[in-house]
Amino acid sequence: MTATIETTDRTRVRRLPKRGVYDREAIYAILDEALICHVGFVVDGAPVVIPTIHWRDGDQLYFHGSSASRMLRNLRDGVDACVTVTLLDGLVLARSAFHHSMNYRSAVIFGKARLVEDREEALRALDALVEHVVPGRSREIRGPNEIELKATMVLAIPIEEASAKVRTGGPIDDEEDYAMPVWAGVLPMKLTTQEPVADTGVTAEVPEYVRQYKR
Amino acid sequence: MTATIETTDRTRVRRLPKRGVYDREAIYAILDEALICHVGFVVDGAPVVIPTIHWRDGDQLYFHGSSASRMLRNLRDGVDACVTVTLLDGLVLARSAFHHSMNYRSAVIFGKARLVEDREEALRALDALVEHVVPGRSREIRGPNEIELKATMVLAIPIEEASAKVRTGGPIDDEEDYAMPVWAGVLPMKLTTQEPVADTGVTAEVPEYVRQYKR
Numbered sequence: 001m002t003a004t005i006e007t008t009d010r011t012r013v014r015r016l017p018k019r020g021v022y023d024r025e026a027i028y029a030i031l032d033e034a035l036i037c038h039v040g041f042v043v044d045g046a047p048v049v050i051p052t053i054h055w056r057d058g059d060q061l062y063f064h065g066s067s068a069s070r071m072l073r074n075l076r077d078g079v080d081a082c083v084t085v086t087l088l089d090g091l092v093l094a095r096s097a098f099h100h101s102m103n104y105r106s107a108v109i110f111g112k113a114r115l116v117e118d119r120e121e122a123l124r125a126l127d128a129l130v131e132h133v134v135p136g137r138s139r140e141i142r143g144p145n146e147i148e149l150k151a152t153m154v155l156a157i158p159i160e161e162a163s164a165k166v167r168t169g170g171p172i173d174d175e176e177d178y179a180m181p182v183w184a185g186v187l188p189m190k191l192t193t194q195e196p197v198a199d200t201g202v203t204a205e206v207p208e209y210v211r212q213y214k215r
Numbered sequence: 216m217t218a219t220i221e222t223t224d225r226t227r228v229r230r231l232p233k234r235g236v237y238d239r240e241a242i243y244a245i246l247d248e249a250l251i252c253h254v255g256f257v258v259d260g261a262p263v264v265i266p267t268i269h270w271r272d273g274d275q276l277y278f279h280g281s282s283a284s285r286m287l288r289n290l291r292d293g294v295d296a297c298v299t300v301t302l303l304d305g306l307v308l309a310r311s312a313f314h315h316s317m318n319y320r321s322a323v324i325f326g327k328a329r330l331v332e333d334r335e336e337a338l339r340a341l342d343a344l345v346e347h348v349v350p351g352r353s354r355e356i357r358g359p360n361e362i363e364l365k366a367t368m369v370l371a372i373p374i375e376e377a378s379a380k381v382r383t384g385g386p387i388d389d390e391e392d393y394a395m396p397v398w399a400g401v402l403p404m405k406l407t408t409q410e411p412v413a414d415t416g417v418t419a420e421v422p423e424y425v426r427q428y429k430r
Contacts, residue, residue, distance in 0.1 A: 046325070082262040091428075141312050144312055184417055189409070194404070
């Protein structure tokens with residue numbers, strides 16, 4: 001496994017190439033922070049893009065769902081997929097409309113999905129899913145039983161053809177616009193948690209990993 | 216324009232059909248709150264999913280970018296597109312791994328993109344873009360000049376074939392798991408702003424519409 005992922009024609013960032021990131025750890029960090037991805041696949045020649053939960057274990061990108069899901073049934077047949085993950089970091093407010101932008105980190109993975117048929121890999125992956133979304137929770141809850149395992153399809157895409165694109169920093173304005181009296185800068189944004197809402201009948205304390213939850 | 220959008224084979228929500236939403240205003244509200252979308256299109260038979268900024272004006276969904284953008288050049292040729300927008304509202308922590316979920320609101324629009332060639336429509340759309348991202352800002356900044364207009368491609372997709380999917384509320388556990396002593400409930404999540412960061416040399420006060428910014 002190399003530290004830098006070799007680019008292909010479709011992963012090389014062409015628009016604003018200096019935003020391209022091909023470092024494996026940097027791509028992994030984006031995948032690991034994000035809670036949802038958007039999976040693209042082709043049905044009858046037309047694109048379909050569906051939001052879903054992804055998670056990573058080593059160099060495998062996993063996602064899952066009901067065995068009855070149309071998306072998963074499509075993907076398990078080895079069709080091409082494109083998984084895109086985007087983290088919005090802020091609004092970039094420039095002096096001109098044209099130079100307005102957003103700060104973001106996005107990752108794109110191309111590949112063919114593989115149905116995880118090995119029971120051990122599926123169980124390990126489903127455990128990693130809970131730990132990806134809420135670290136610390138998997139040891140407290142009931143794991144999947146046989147019926148639930150059968151009802152769940154787990155798919156994996158190897159993270160081989162992938163790249164990221166990142167924008168950071170303030171606005172870059174045209175020279176003659178800097179004299180404008182308007183406020184310019186970055187309004188940082190972040191996905192944050194609000195007060196936890198306990199389910200009816202819960203007597204347990206809110207666990208530390210929920211109270212301190214951070215992406 | 217009808218209040219309810221007629222479903223097609225690909226917009227009807229099949230998995231968990233009670234989460235399907237076909238009300239036009241509800242779909243618009245999701246599009247208007249979201250800051251980014253994921254656009255899917257097909258290149259050489261394979262799916263490509265790219266994050267970008269979208270905005271709405273009436274029943275038109277717009278997006279834009281550099282005239283040199285590969286995505287936009289692909290789309291302007293009238294190929295099929297799928298635009299998906301997802302708002303994450305919270306983590307749903309159940310007593311069993313299987314019943315963990317997320318609260319979300321997502322919208323999917325299928326259609327063919329049209330290149331906005333009319334100068335007036337393009338200018339109006341670019342103004343609406345700034346107002347979509349930061350309401351109140353368009354009157355303070357320099358609008359696009361002729362060179363910038365030429366360098367910008369604006370595309371529109373009519374919001375005709377569209378649906379939304381929404382999950383709200385707490386976990387739904389299996390009857391026998393409710394006795395477990397584990398905490399269960401919802402951890403609400405929200406995209407929030409942090410302290411604004413002024414660009415170098417800015418002397419203007421942080422405007423009200425930035426200080427009070429909310430999605």
